[in-house]
Amino acid sequence: MVNFYFRRFTNHFFAAAISFVVPVLFVAHHLSFKPSYHNSPDNASAIASVEPPVSACSLTDATVSACTSSMTLTVDPGYTNYAWSNGSTGNSITVTSSGTYWWETVRYDEDAVSNGNFENASNHYRGFNSSYTRNTTSLVAEGTYAVLQNPHSEHSSFATFNDHTKNDGTGYMMVVNGASTANVTVWSESISVQTNTTYVFSVWGASVTSGSPGILNFSINGVQLGNITLTSTLGAWQNFTVRWSSGSNTTATIGIVNQNTAASGNDFALDDISFAPVCRKNITANLYPNPPKPVITNVPL
Numbered sequence: 001m002v003n004f005y006f007r008r009f010t011n012h013f014f015a016a017a018i019s020f021v022v023p024v025l026f027v028a029h030h031l032s033f034k035p036s037y038h039n040s041p042d043n044a045s046a047i048a049s050v051e052p053p054v055s056a057c058s059l060t061d062a063t064v065s066a067c068t069s070s071m072t073l074t075v076d077p078g079y080t081n082y083a084w085s086n087g088s089t090g091n092s093i094t095v096t097s098s099g100t101y102w103w104e105t106v107r108y109d110e111d112a113v114s115n116g117n118f119e120n121a122s123n124h125y126r127g128f129n130s131s132y133t134r135n136t137t138s139l140v141a142e143g144t145y146a147v148l149q150n151p152h153s154e155h156s157s158f159a160t161f162n163d164h165t166k167n168d169g170t171g172y173m174m175v176v177n178g179a180s181t182a183n184v185t186v187w188s189e190s191i192s193v194q195t196n197t198t199y200v201f202s203v204w205g206a207s208v209t210s211g212s213p214g215i216l217n218f219s220i221n222g223v224q225l226g227n228i229t230l231t232s233t234l235g236a237w238q239n240f241t242v243r244w245s246s247g248s249n250t251t252a253t254i255g256i257v258n259q260n261t262a263a264s265g266n267d268f269a270l271d272d273i274s275f276a277p278v279c280r281k282n283i284t285a286n287l288y289p290n291p292p293k294p295v296i297t298n299v300p301l
């Protein structure tokens with residue numbers, strides 16, 4: 001009888017040991033996850049520099065199991081731009097119950113906008129369309145634009161400030177004297193997109209005059225994404241970010257219009273327009289806080 005219980009104990013012990021060790025080894029092997037995001041679009045170059053380009057959403061889902069009451073999940077190595085399902089932007093999260101958790105990253109290294117930062121060395125006007133009138137010598141007239149390093153350089157009433165990309169006086173931005181008619185396309189670009197993929201559209205804007213700030217409106221394929229009303233603070237770059245899912249679309253035509261039609265004031269700059277796919281990694285965590293314990297019964301010999 002003692003032998004029977006000893007064997008039963010031994011079997012339970014090894015079963016418990018295996019169910020603990022195997023998942024721990026599995027976790028050790030697979031749980032090297034290091035994903036508002038940890039960093040902003042400003043860090044796109046940092047991402048590109050630490051990992052080779054891969055196709056969108058190449059992350060593989062994972063399942064981790066362990067005999068434990070809490071588990072730490074970490075973002076895959078090499079990612080610097082990420083957010084967790086609970087809103088955390090930390091490198092790891094600690095979970096105390098079984099479930100599916102995820103982190104996601106915006107692949108700014110796969111930004112689909114051509115010349116969205118206006119830094120194309122051979123042609124700062126490359127890639128986008130505008131229904132405004134390009135004027136490379138003067139922005140005094142309403143409804144005109146130019147790509148400049150300093151808004152003041154083409155209009156004596158426009159402020160002097162740096163672009164958003166470089167912020168050192170050498171970068172370029174699109175400078176616009178707002179049109180006095182509604183719904184004129186300031187900036188537009190048609191982009192090839194992958195189906196059933198989520199993208200993040202992001203743009204930065206700033207007032208170049210303090211009067212009657214611009215009201216920027218964004219759309220994709222004619223569907224409204226929202227607005228931002230710029231502040232009157234000169235050169236104060238403001239960000240607009242929105243998610244968009246492609247569904248069956250293979251093209252996204254992004255449009256930016258200014259809903260303010262005031263002639264006086266209503267002048268602004270745009271920079272760092274990006275449209276990047278989102279990649280998500282689901283992690284199914286199985287926590288077994290109460291592994292089976294051997295049952296030892298006091299049986300008289």
Ligand SMILES: [Ca+2]
Pocket residue numbers: 117118119163164165166171172173271272
């Ligand atoms: Ca720029």
Ligand SMILES: [Ca+2]
Pocket residue numbers: 142177178262263264265266267
């Ligand atoms: Ca104006």
